[in-house]
Amino acid sequence: MQEKIISFASPVFFLLIAIEFMVAVRRQQHRYQINDAINSLSLGVMSQITGVFLKVLSVGVYAWVFQHAALFNLPEDSSWIWLSGLLLYDFLYYWLHRMGHETNLLWAAHVVHHQSEAYNLTTALRQTSSGALFGWVFYLPLALIGYPVQVFIAIALIDLLYQFWIHTQQIGKLGWFDRVFVSPSNHRAHHAVNDLYLDKNYGGILILWDRLFGTFIEEQDAHPVVFGTRSPLRSWNPLWANLEVYAAVAQDAWHTKRWGDKLRIWLMPPGWRPADLENSTNTKKFDLQRSLFNPPLEASKIWYCLLQFILALQLSTHFLLSFQSISALAAFAYACWLIITFWIIGGLMEPQRLYVLLEKCRLGLTSLALAFSDSWFNSFPLTMLSKIAISCFCLISLLTLWRIFEKTK
Template sequence: MHVQELIITWATPVFFALIGLELLVARWRGRPTYRTNDAISSIGLGVISQVAGVFGKLLSIGIYAWVAVHLAPLTLPADSIVVWVLALLAYDFLYYWLHRAGHEVNILWAAHVVHHQSEHYNLSTALRQTGSGVLLGWLFYLPMALAGIPTEVFVVVALIDLLYQFWVHTEQIGRLGWFDRVFCSPSNHRAHHAVNDRYLDRNYGGILIVWDRLFGTFVEEDDSDPPVYGTRAPLRSWNPLWANVEVYWAAAKDAWHARRWRDKLQVWLRPPGWRPADVAARFPRPAFDISRERFDPAMSRALTFYCLLQFALLLGMATQFLALSATASLSTLLAYAAYLVVSLTVLGALMEGRRAARWFEALRVLATALVPWASGRWFGVVELDPRVVVAMLVVFGICALALPWVAPARRSASVPEVSAKDHTAGTMGH
């Protein structure tokens, strides 16, 4: 297993322990901050991001390594504490500009939007990551390679920067005084995730908030204007594939309909929300409404339990996928990745109450039960332990039998939970 997958695998139990702690604290305070469907959606998108990252190593690390070896005029020592400190500062500085560009350039926002789609703000939101950010994000870190920072140092400081940002995604920690003035903190990052005019496109720092203070993008959280979370064009879906492509698709349609070639290009390079005048006139979009209710299709207790069980099983499989990534063949990894993505997509449709979802889910769980039983194999495992085969047959077989009782027969209407004006949670963001 590569160092990134290894560290993420070891960190995952800590993530879930902290999520559990946050859930308990929120309930004790009488401020419910989690919805099962939203949390499954957010963490599922994090799974897809990790899966996509396995195939994106050539871009995210491979090109960096090549530049560091072949184009850098010197190589800095990897055993120097000064190099490590400078590398972390350099990474955080470049992350600020990548993050800022992700809010100011539409093609970069198309990737970053995934992280902002949740209409809740909790630690599961931290795990909600893009599957396509690897396509262009690597460009911003090439100055570190050209400066001679070794690849192994770059990989570790990137993980440090990423892991630090997990804890700031919470409403359970208030102001922290001087800390808020120097570092990215829960208060600072709540403002970043908010759609309110006061907060929009602010506080991009990963570890340090001083970059925002230096470059004029800092804003302080104001209790008189509580953050409202999400996106200004709300996703309103638990489909992880649609979550990853919605902005790409909208931009592609606008580019197609634009009459001027210049506008076809500007759709991708202008700030999010910009549209050619002729396209906006022919295909108007609804005005932004900060009071819009949150997306929350009704789920029975039985369906909630079923989805949590299936999601837990998929998380275990995703962990196995990451463990196999260093040894399994490309075809095996692609097949396993497809299974995981399709499974999470079907689960999202099931949580939306879509009519066809239970039929697709029935096919999925039956295949998961019968294929190992008939072949004795699973992705990357040539000979499954007979006890594992029996366990999969029993668990997924029972799930298939129980499905007609737990899944709705037809699509349910969205049941609003609370107005976005309630300061305990919100609806839309950038």
């Protein structure tokens, strides 16, 4: 259900992104960086695609606990159940979010949302693909109390959708609203890497939790917010964005000699290292004045990546609306093709020659597959005209790829 609602809400998201973009241009401040926006949106779409296969954890475990261990049988049609459920969900989200900044295991997933050095509405859609692996644990109290599964799914979606609008620099402080609710000003401080703002403002809808537990800070004009992470990603690769912290922590866990530290490192705060590794590498001091990651790329190459991204975005919507009607194997193959597409687009924006070769393979194999099949991933019938149109698009893309990436290298 969540995938379908988000898919149908996407036009509203993009309308608001367009409005924010025009406001930023008119004000001549906080303008969009197209490659960063594509990267953030790619990560958001990938999180929805992988979420299809992780529903067994994010919803399945909740449903099992609700069915077998719920203390009460709460009604679905009570407004008080919905209101109290949303309040309790937001409280539990605060602790999941806080632990996501205070433990390596959860930070490895959550870091994706913070990697962008820009801050706009596309950042809101920049989500992890692995958050469901462990995040479900925090919401089990709702199941134990007896909040129905459909209520849980709906309030989780409400909490998520609320947080879209707060990812903007075009809205200033809002007076009393900032003192009660999570607002753009409050959340900007949360995304900051300045020492002053680190590990603050974890609330989803209510900022009251932060005030209650001592993690609130107000955005200060004297200290402009700098966005990103203390270990900048400096890549448009969406796969590496999801794996970078897992890889770094796993590497330290492998090299440390103490068996206790091999486990402990996953539960410690980001930046913590075992004593035997603490001085093994020279750690560079973080520079707030660092240059932003923005590899130079000709306009023609940006337009090529943008066109391929838009097409992949439309096909991702098709996947999210139809995956339940096809076999698990076909859905997995379709999902892999989409994720590989976003991965290659990211590589083309850096740009790296390897990804030009991979893009040739993707386009060629896609066209070749249609020559031996009358359906899209053996699940969606295609007319001869459709097959010809897709093949022609692949051919034109190959010629364009050669023209702007090979001939001008």
